Amino acid sequence: MTPRLYLVTDRHVAQRPLAEVIAAALAALPPGAAWVQLREKDLDGGPLLALARRLVPIVRARGARLLVNDRVDVALAAGADGVHLPERGLAIADVRRVAPALAVAVSVHSAAAAAAARAASADAVVYGPVWPTRGKPAGCGLDRFPAGAIAIGGVDGPARARQARRAGAAGIACIRAVMAAADPGAAARALYEALV
Numbered sequence: 001m002t003p004r005l006y007l008v009t010d011r012h013v014a015q016r017p018l019a020e021v022i023a024a025a026l027a028a029l030p031p032g033a034a035w036v037q038l039r040e041k042d043l044d045g046g047p048l049l050a051l052a053r054r055l056v057p058i059v060r061a062r063g064a065r066l067l068v069n070d071r072v073d074v075a076l077a078a079g080a081d082g083v084h085l086p087e088r089g090l091a092i093a094d095v096r097r098v099a100p101a102l103a104v105a106v107s108v109h110s111a112a113a114a115a116a117a118r119a120a121s122a123d124a125v126v127y128g129p130v131w132p133t134r135g136k137p138a139g140c141g142l143d144r145f146p147a148g149a150i151a152i153g154g155v156d157g158p159a160r161a162r163q164a165r166r167a168g169a170a171g172i173a174c175i176r177a178v179m180a181a182a183d184p185g186a187a188a189r190a191l192y193e194a195l196v
Contacts, residue, residue, distance in 0.1 A: 002124050003065070004195045005034040005188060006105075006150050006173035013180040018051070021184045023058050028185035029192055031063030035124070037084045037105070037173070039069040052078035065103060072099055082123065087113055092120040107152075114146035126173050129153020130164060142167035158194035165195050 007025055011018040022036055036059050038052055052068055056079055059066040065081035068074045072095055075083045082103030083095060092104050105124035106117040117125045127146055131154025132139045139153060147168035155161055155172045164172050172191060181187035 002148065002150065002170040003033060003035040004171040005029065005192055006037060006124070006126060006152070006171055007034055007178055007188070008037045008039050008152070008173055008175045010175050010179045011040060013176055015180065015182060016184075019054050019058055021179060022055060025178050025184040025188035026059065026062035026064055028189040029062070029064075033064070033192055034062075034188070035065045035067060035081075035105070037067050037069055038080070039084070039175075041069065045071070045074060049074050049077055052080055056080060067103060067105055072102070075099070075102055084126075092117070092122055096121070108146075108149070109140060111144045111146045114149050118148075125149040126152050127169075128173070130155065131160065145169060155191075158190050161191050161194035171195060 009018055014021045026034060040048060052074055055066055067082040067084045068080050069084045070086055070089055072083050076099055084105045087107050087109060095104050103123040105126060106122045107126045108114045108117055114125050114127055127149040128151055129136045129139050130142060130151045133153050145167040148170045150171045150173050151164035151169040152173035155174045156177050161172045178184050178187045
């Protein structure tokens with residue numbers, strides 16, 4: 001089942017330790033409403049594995065799933081629930097072959113890539129950036145939004161979450177809107193309520 005909220009980590013913008021931010025955000029949501037993508041690209045395998053192992057029990061206690069960005073090995077070693085693949089990363093079929101129990105989410109940047117990911121049995125498709133962001137100034141927009149995908153990029157509050165939902169998004173993914181919030185629980189709850 002596609003989550004309503006897809007929380008993407010960034011410990012560099014968090015105002016508290018990452019585990020505390022995730023715990024606070026998930027505590028404000030119904031069980032199963034969110035997945036967490038551990039996306040700390042600057043961490044080598046060992047430190048990333050240690051962080052994933054810290055997060056697994058926190059995420060599981062709230063009925064959520066933890067997916068490790070682009071590292072099937074770390075996801076397996078940590079006992080995480082899945083892996084998040086970049087659009088030009090490993091093929092979904094290759095992940096299924098070596099780790100059939102892992103959920104697989106995929107980032108895409110076009111409707112055609114979203115359709116291909118669905119055809120390849122992705123468990124979640126994350127589409128964007130919908131609106132411009134600091135790192136990606138050209139947004140894809142909502143005009144051709146692939147129905148049932150998760151919108152990412154510039155989803156900075158409830159108003160944009162509602163816009164994405166009206167365009168056919170199953171949920172929204174965010175980084176700063178929750179990770180950088182003074183109250184991650186309130187921020188996550190406001191986004192969730194905008195979607196339901």
